[in-house]
């Protein structure tokens with residue numbers, strides 16, 4: 001239907017053109033060709049003049065009308081320190097080119113009118129004019145030189161790297177089809193090492209877990225930054241070209257696989273401040289189409305977009321950028337969980353299985369001491385059993401593992417601090433294997449732990465030990481988790497020797 005209508009319109013237009021041509025031919029015959037020619041050129045000149053005026057006024061007015069939709073003006077003023085400089089340069093460039101645009105168009109349409117064909121007038125033939133050529137080459141060259149030198153100077157300032165003494169926040173943005181992963185440095189302020197050969201399902205960025213700087217790094221899908229803080233973003237990609245583009249901050253840099261790039265900028269307004277600014281513009285005082293209970297400005301967010309056409313899901317790479325006050329950011333960062341500690345630590349992918357981080361030692365100590373002190377407070381002796389969950393043995397033997405000493409040292413410290421406390425060590429196994437052998441093994445393990453405490457200065461009269469084999473399971477032995485919970489050494493503590501003796505008998 002649409003095609004048909006378009007076809008008819010074109011046919012009608014052609015007919016009109018044809019009819020006009022016929023009318024002109026008839027008029028020529030009636031009036032005489034010269035008079036007609038003069039009238040036509042006259043009208044054409046006036047039409048051109050009018051078109052020029054309407055054209056210039058319309059373009060100028062529309063630019064003014066749409067000012068608030070243009071980057072750099074009104075609600076789209078820059079939100080970063082260097083962005084203001086880019087905006088100023090853009091304004092200068094626009095000022096210069098717009099002046100030339102207006103001037104040349106006034107001349108173009110005016111001359112078309114002024115030099116229209118008239119009776120007895122002959123065109124002048126100028127083959128060459130050096131002065132003219134010097135003027136129209138020289139003036140643009142001088143203006144361009146100023147603009148280009150200004151631009152180069154700004155480029156060098158904006159794209160220069162940070163000095164070693166500068167205090168920066170460094171984060172990393174990795175683009176891939178079709179999302180971004182932002183990596184933050186964690187409490188140490190340093191991003192850990194990466195190696196593409198380490199990339200796997202459980203290690204999406206290829207972080208090297210033997211580098212301790214990686215252990216507190218955390219990830220986020222969106223960008224969150226503190227206001228007034230210089231930020232260096234390491235930018236990289238995993239598959240194809242992407243582009244890290246923060247329009248409101250005038251930040252734009254390609255993300256290239258295998259070629260690290262970066263961008264340094266300082267956000268100058270928080271999301272909250274920006275929303276308040278937007279609330280003053282009528283365009284933002286309308287209901288948000290996606291959440292009509294709120295106005296547009298209330299839900300407005302700075303944006304991260306991919307500015308490289310990177311595939312069919314390219315559009316879905318948009319993320320929000322939230323700028324917080326410094327203390328809000330510190331709180332937010334403290335609430336984030338380290339990727340390593342939550343998903344890698346203690347799994348088969350953890351190369352640090354044989355060691356404990358100082359923070360973990362401190363945390364385990366605190367937990368143990370809290371539990372031990374709490375158990376002494378209660379009246380009931382039955383509450384006094386603490387499972388030494390980090391005390392483990394070599395497979396099938398009573399030899400303590402290297403890492404067991406941390407919790408045993410906590411037990412030593414506790415017994416030394418509470419000299420009136422007696423302790424009984426009780427070994428247990430799961431139900432795998434021969435019950436008698438299990439009984440012997442649990443007994444040997446309990447003695448082994450007792451020996452460690454003795455070796456570390458706890459007197460012999462305060463310590464008992466006994467093995468219970470598979471007799472007292474904590475959980476169901478039919479599952480692996482249950483069996484793991486049942487293989488344990490317990491520390492029974494009491495202020496009376498009797499209690500300790502009773503439970504070990």
Ligand SMILES: [Cu+2]
Nearest residue numbers: 242306310317
């Ligand atoms: Cu992309």
